[in-house]
Amino acid sequence: MKSVPKLIRRFVGIMLLTSLLLIILNFALLGIYTFNQASNSSPWITAQEVADDLSKNENGYVLSEDMALEIQNINVWAIFIDNTTMKVVWQTDHLPETVPMSYTISDIASLTRGYIDGYPTFTGEAENGLVVLGYPKESFWKHMWPSWDYNSIANLPKTVLSVLAINIALIFIIYVIANSKLLKSVKPILGGIQALSTNEDVHLREKGLLSELAANINKTSDILQTQSGQLRKRETARANWIAGVSHDIRTPLSMVMGYAGQLESDVQLSEDNRGKAAVIVRQSKRMRNLINDLNLASKLEYNMQPLSLERQNLIAIVRQVVVDFINMNIDEKYTIEWEIDEEFTSCTANIDKDLLGRAISNLIQNSMNHNEQGCHIFVRVIAENAVCTVVVADDGIGATDEQIEKLNNTPHYMVCDEKTTEQRHGLGLLIVKQIIFAHSGKMLIKHSEYGGFEVDLSLPIII
Amino acid sequence: MNYDYLKQKRILLVDDEQELLSLVVSILNEDGFQNIKTAKTVSEAITVSETYQPELAILDVMLPDGNGFDLMERLKKTADYPVLFLTARGEDDDKFRGFGLGADDYMVKPFLPKELLFRVNAILRRSYKTENPLVKLHDSEIDFARAEIIKNGEHILLTAKEHDILAALYRNAGRIVTIDALCEAAWGDNPFGYENSLMAHIRRIREKIEANPSQPVSLITMKGLGYKLVVEDK
Incomplete structure (x- = not known):
């Protein structure tokens, strides 16, 4: 929903820019129009030119031929009113009959501002009188009373700016009112789309401007919910199947394990037969571990293993796992070195204690399983850059670069979505990876500094 | 410290599988436990417990006529003695339910004889201490x-x-x-x-x-x- 204010800001920006551009465009058009109109101001110039051109000789006043032709071409008549007699002392040939031949001062004032019998008139000042040009009717509109209050003119820039500001404000208010309705109907749609991305169940009201869109979102949500429900059902069935099988195997395996365990410690049996019983016990244990691993791996894979994350001291958990191994009286060919400084006593993270303990336990067991000749196992915890890392390393046979690359980057056959006949490794490391991912952590497999195998588990520290 | 007296404790063993009952009886016998009674159903377990008065019960969870959790509640109404669950149900929820109802231990099948004996002995030691150990x-x-x-x-x-x-x-x-x-x-x-x-x-x-x-x-x-x-x- 962060995009809504961004959207509003963008719309307002575009609206303000548009208004500004419109104003500039209007001024520009006005300028061009005014410039084009400028040529229409020539009647006054023409009138003055005629006045200047008019000369007096012994037969009276005469106009040069060029000027006479020019005004004739534009269908303009002209008269010359004498200053002393106030009578027309010269005129062009085609003077309309309705034009008076003598004038009073008030007539002069009137014709200067306006018209003579509907002909727009323009004056030019000559030496002894006034030249008056009469243009065709309705060729010009004249402003008869061109006067403004001085203050109005002085305040004109301010007035123009105020008007502009009021206009912009008005446009803005109209825009906000008009768009708030749109935004109101867009908001639930945006919320719905966002909820769809997190696979939430969405049901929008199918009313208003965008009802069709809302209906489509509802439909999409229904489809997604059905699909994820089916997927979940399938995953649950698969996990339940594994859980069921592993449950059903437990009781018969108890019998195998229990009787084999008794035979193993039966002193009346020969050493050879007790050895055979020991093999049955060992293999039964492997089967038990496999059942447990398979069950946990499938639950973690299908998110069916409940996580109880709590603030825990990682060092205490790792220490308990190491102590459990030592207390189990593991074979002497394996030693576990605790490499944590005694001063470093606490490193807290959100942890499911049992699951993480299981992960570390798997790593130690992994070192033992892959080093039958024995090895030293080194366990330490490092805190760096808000990350706490558990390192389980050994000095055993280790792995090749290729194997390590595969372990780090190739999905386990159990969670691989492609057909595979390759069984790269047991479930132990897969479970570790699943557990650490469920804790938002990282797992890194590498060569250990002691020449063997090393696995680093990193978790974000909480303070 | 001598714990021989614990071997005399009366143990009630409930599981619907005859072969498993035989196995557990044999494991316990070998360790010196002599007083063991078995039952294959909830009703049988209740009947046996009325006359036998067990001092430790080892119960399966899934029984033909009910479940071990309910059985434990009914058994504990008459006398308070320790209970160990021995079951194929290894889910955390089951364990929590068992412990929540007052079980003393919870073991998931399959199990090693040594592990069972270790737990049985530990429960008995905790529950039946001598006067002044x-x-x-x-x-x-x-x-x-x-x-x-x-x-x-x-x-x-x-x-x-x-x-x-x-x-x-x-x-x-x-x-x-x-x-x-x-x-x-x-x-x-x-x-x-x-x-x-x-x-x-x-x-x-x-x-x-x-x-x-x-x-x-x-x-x-x-x-x-x-x-x-x-x-x-x-």
């Missing part, structure tokens, strides 16, 4: 009931914390107990930052139980990990 160490004895140490005929009192720490060590005698578990035993659920206090208490306990505290033989330090209590007859 003295724990023998190399140079002294611990009397948990009186919270004191007897060394060279002298009675030395234990503080509450020392008692808690020693009790936690004794429950796991011969095994390492982590620093964190000891802190939790002494200071409760949130035992962060008590490591130095624990060291001080350990030092004082050694002064009380060891002949030469600077070279301990009963309370051993496992560097960085925890401590181990070495008991003479365990």
Whole structure:
């Protein structure tokens, strides 16, 4: 929903820019129009030119031929009113009959501002009188009373700016009112789309401007919910199947394990037969571990293993796992070195204690399983850059670069979505990876500094 | 310490699989337990318990005519004795339910005979203590009931914390107990930052139980990990 204010800001920006551009465009058009109109101001110039051109000789006043032709071409008549007699002392040939031949001062004032019998008139000042040009009717509109209050003119820039500001404000208010309705109907749609991305169940009201869109979102949500429900059902069935099988195997395996365990410690049996019983016990244990691993791996894979994350001291958990191994009286060919400084006593993270303990336990067991000749196992915890890392390393046979690359980057056959006949490794490391991912952590497999195998588990520290 | 008296305890074993019943009876017999009765259903278990009055019940969860959890509740109504669940149901929820109802332990099948015996004996030891159990160490004895140490005929009192720490060590005698578990035993659920206090208490306990505290033989330090209590007859 962060995009809504961004959207509003963008719309307002575009609206303000548009208004500004419109104003500039209007001024520009006005300028061009005014410039084009400028040529229409020539009647006054023409009138003055005629006045200047008019000369007096012994037969009276005469106009040069060029000027006479020019005004004739534009269908303009002209008269010359004498200053002393106030009578027309010269005129062009085609003077309309309705034009008076003598004038009073008030007539002069009137014709200067306006018209003579509907002909727009323009004056030019000559030496002894006034030249008056009469243009065709309705060729010009004249402003008869061109006067403004001085203050109005002085305040004109301010007035123009105020008007502009009021206009912009008005446009803005109209825009906000008009768009708030749109935004109101867009908001639930945006919320719905966002909820769809997190696979939430969405049901929008199918009313208003965008009802069709809302209906489509509802439909999409229904489809997604059905699909994820089916997927979940399938995953649950698969996990339940594994859980069921592993449950059903437990009781018969108890019998195998229990009787084999008794035979193993039966002193009346020969050493050879007790050895055979020991093999049955060992293999039964492997089967038990496999059942447990398979069950946990499938639950973690299908998110069916409940996580109880709590603030825990990682060092205490790792220490308990190491102590459990030592207390189990593991074979002497394996030693576990605790490499944590005694001063470093606490490193807290959100942890499911049992699951993480299981992960570390798997790593130690992994070192033992892959080093039958024995090895030293080194366990330490490092805190760096808000990350706490558990390192389980050994000095055993280790792995090749290729194997390590595969372990780090190739999905386990159990969670691989492609057909595979390759069984790269047991479930132990897969479970570790699943557990650490469920804790938002990282797992890194590498060569250990002691020449063997090393696995680093990193978790974000909480303070 | 002699625990032979525990072998006389009456055990009720409930499971619907005859072969498993036979196996468990055989394991318990071999370890010296003689008083064992079995039942294959809830109703049979109730009938047996009325006359037999068991002192420990080992119950399966899934039974033909009900479940082990309900059975435990009904059994415990008549007498309060320890219960161990032995079941193929290994889900956390099942375990929590069992413990929540007051079970003393919960074992998931398949199991090793040794593991079953270890747990049965541990439950019985916890539930049926002798009057005044003295724990023998190399140079002294611990009397948990009186919270004191007897060394060279002298009675030395234990503080509450020392008692808690020693009790936690004794429950796991011969095994390492982590620093964190000891802190939790002494200071409760949130035992962060008590490591130095624990060291001080350990030092004082050694002064009380060891002949030469600077070279301990009963309370051993496992560097960085925890401590181990070495008991003479365990």
